[in-house]
Amino acid sequence: MKDMGHTPLPHAPADHPKVRMGKVGILLANLGTPDGYGYWPMRRYLNEFLSDRRVIDYSPFLWQPLLQGVILTSRPFRSGANYKSIWNHEAGESPLATITKAQTAGIAARMKERFGDRVMVDYAMRYGKPATIDRVRAMQEAGCDRIVFFPLYPQYAGATTATANDQFFRGLMKLKWQPASRTVPAYFEDSRYIDALAASVERAWSAAEVEPDILVCSYHGVPRRYLLEGDPYHCQCQKTTRLLRERLGWSEDRIVTTFQSRFGPEEWLKPYTVEEVARLAQAGKKRIAVIAPAFSADCIETLEEINEEIRESFEHAGGESFAYIPCLNDDEAHLDALSDVLTDNLAGWI
Structure with a gap:
């Protein structure tokens, strides 16, 4: 595959507009962040x-x-x-922005090692900046005639993966000459992701002075109605927890699945994390650890909601030891897993 740079297209007249072509773009996507x-x-x-x-x-x-x-x-x-x-006051941005930049740099380095300059890696946010359409246009102008779009959500949900894909397609709609495109499917059961998740739990268990009584896998919630309307998110979350438990070699009573971030009056997926941690404390589980497998990067829902609001609920109910296990972020094993998933999805293109 040859990067033609700013040169005329083959067989085109001499006055034809010059274009770039021949590269594959990888566009990572996360939820988004306010500017301040x-x-x-x-x-x-x-x-x-x-x-x-x-x-x-x-x-x-x-x-x-x-x-x-x-x-x-x-x-x-x-x-x-x-x-x-x-807030990351030093960088003047939210932690999600800082981490997503580090993830992009790490994956770009791995792609360069594997494929040289034939692949371009960048990121966009569904809400806020950098906007998806701007990054799609920049990739095309840089010579990407194929783009792999990768929403960084392990489990598929209409409110996360689907809306990110929607925005990507809206971006393509604005282009006169659309690049070929692929979207990366959910990787909730990918063994490489599960291995990275398990390794983070094992590190937390090894570092604990006293071993936690139970691990709480807290996923972002959605209205229960979405499940009944066909959204697979709930089932994929449950499978991620089961595969993590099996990878760790644990019994079923050592791990629980919960859902956080409820909004509005209707019923959401249960059990609610903020209520479940209080119930666990009252039931004698005085030492717990919480992990957030639905988030590829730490953000407001993990750093503030889990580590502050949910922690307070547990301690107020009599809990004694609360440990939050950070998201995989730019952990080497995580970036290796994501890069392998991307390499799978580049098959036939490079």
Whole structure:
């Protein structure tokens, strides 16, 4: 495969516009992040996020007046305070942005080692910046006539993977000459991901002064209705937990699946993490560890919600020792696993 650079197309007249072609682009995608924790950056971010029909599927005629009136008047202050408590002040960005950049650099280095300059690696955010369409356009201009789009969600959900894919396709719709494209499917049962997850648990167990009584696998929640409408997320979360348990060689009573980040009045997937950790403490499980297998990078839901709100619920109910096991982030084993998944999905293209 030859990178033609800015040269005329074969057999084209001399005055034909010069283009780049011949490279494969890998575009990583994560949820997104506000530009800052002040009121207006938070309001812009929350407005984009909560206006997504994949996330909140209520009728816009009912939802938008509530969102634009009540929610976006008060919620930016509360969410901003939460972001401020975890903000990477040195870099001037959220931890999710910092980690995603490190993941991109790590995967780019691995792709360069495997394929040289034939592959370009970049990242985009579903909400906020860098915008997906901007990165798609930049890849095409850099000579990528094929793009592999990789939403960094181990388990598929309409509110995460599907909306990221939607945005990628919207980006393609704006191009006169679309590159060929592939999307990477969920990797919730991939043995390389499970191995990396298990290794992080084993490190936490080895570092603990006293071994935790139980491991809580806390996944981001979705309305229970989504499961009944055909979303596979709940089942994939359950399978990830089972495969992790089997990889660790544990009995069923040493690990539990829960769901966090409930929003709104309707019933979400249960058990709710914030309630389950309190129940465990009251049932005599005084030492627990919590891991978040649905998140590829630490973010507001893990650094603030798990490590602060959920920890407080456990300790208030009598819990004595709470350990949060960080997401896989830019761990070498994690980047190796993601790079292997990507290499699988490059088959036939390079």
